[in-house]
Amino acid sequence: MTSVCDIELNNLSLKNKAIELTQHLVRFPSITPDDAGSFDYVCQYLKRLGFTCQEVTQHGVRNLIATQTFGQGKTFAFAGHLDVVPAGPIELWTSPPFAGNIISERLYGRGVADMKGGIACFIAAVEGLLSQCNKGKIMLLITCDEEGEAEHGTSCIMDKLNALGTAHLPDYCLVGEPSSKVRLGDTVKIGRRGSLSGHIRVFGQQGHVAYPHNCQNAAHGAIVLSQRLLALEWDTGSITMPGTSLQITQLNSGEFVDNIVPGTTDICFNIRYSSLHSEHSLKQLIKKALLSDDIRYEIEWQRPCAPYFNKANQFVNTLNAAIENTVGIKPILTTDGGTSDGRFIASRHTEVIEFGLRNDNIHQVNESASLADIGDLAMIYQQVLAAFCVDER
DSSP, rough: OOOOOHHHHHHHHHHHHHHHHHHHHHTTTTTTTOOOOHHHHHHHHHHTTTTTEEEEEEETEEEEEEEEEOSSSSSEEEEEEOOOOOOGGGGOSSSSSSTTETTTTTEESSTIIIIIHHHHHHEEEEHHHHGGGOOSSSEEEESSOOSSSEEEEESHHHHHHHHHHHHHHHSSEEEEEBSSSSSSSSSEEEEOOOEEEEEEEEBBBBBBOOGGGGBBOHHHHHHHHHHHHHHHHOOOOOOOOOEEEEEEEEEEEEOOTTTEEEEEEEEEEEEEEETTHHHHHHHHHHHHOOOOSSSSEEEEEEEOOOEEEEOOOHHHHHHHHHHHHHHHHEEEEEEOOSSSSSSHHHHHSSEEEOOOOOOOTTSTTEEEHHHHHHHHHHHHHHHHHHHHHHOOO
8 A cells, every 4th residue: 555655755756857857958958940969868768768769850850759558548648849949148047048957946947848847747757657557558749840930840740640540649649838827737728729821912013202193002002901901800719719810910011212102012910710710711701801903912821720629528627637636726728829739739539738837937038947846747747647548457
């Protein structure tokens, strides 16, 4: 029979392992998309734990699919990224950004929260649970291209898995993005809105401002089209998913000269949309709104990201229970924020949830996380893993 002392000792060991692994990963200056040695470190570590590791490399970007099978059952995956954004002005950091130093019970370093800490916590959770795993499969999907354009990262991993067939896809995937806001565990992301960007180029006839009858002002046409975009009415969303919105992100008529009517003007915009829309329906809607007999334009669509959404089910409930058991709070289920690599993984075959450390200082100078949060996150991850990979009968 396991005693309270044994549980406390195991929890302390798990916490210390998670902190140690986070420090090791932070010390690799893996500014996107350069893994700077972190990829080999994780790969070798997982191999020592018995994982089969397959590298998927695209255009110099290294991606990892690590798997270990324990028996019949579901496949539980963890997705994360080793790449980080640049550190910014090093002189403003309390501690060097790639030192992984601990100061006043906080671990400092670029990528601690986003998201090397999440990867470290999951690996520590797996390591502490391996001897008990007796069903299903554990999979880690690790990329070095998330903070950049994400063209050769997780999307390439999923292309590889999809090519092998649906049997190779995970049933559940936990993305370790920093989702918590004020306290660890206060927020779980059960989906994300979709994103679609557009670049409109309006054509006119350049000329001298004193002779407008000889010109066609492309900027005026761009204003008209912009007004049509802004006049569109969108859904207001729901409790769990924000509504759709369109934001114009740039207007550009070229190099400014105050006596020339511009011959071309660019409009850039982005739509963040709920699951009530699709990429196709949005394109049709925008095309209809911009239709004009007297304004010449062309449109290019960029960076489409489909929305995804999970209802409260076994996966969500298991994670919620682990959070409440560890930190004593019930998380808010939301889909807010920007896009994440979850968009590449979510499908009718794979349920995706995002949960990780606090996101209050990610991408900032002095990015850090409390040691208590790192330890608690590892405990939460381990409880969720146990629910899917340990049969106690």
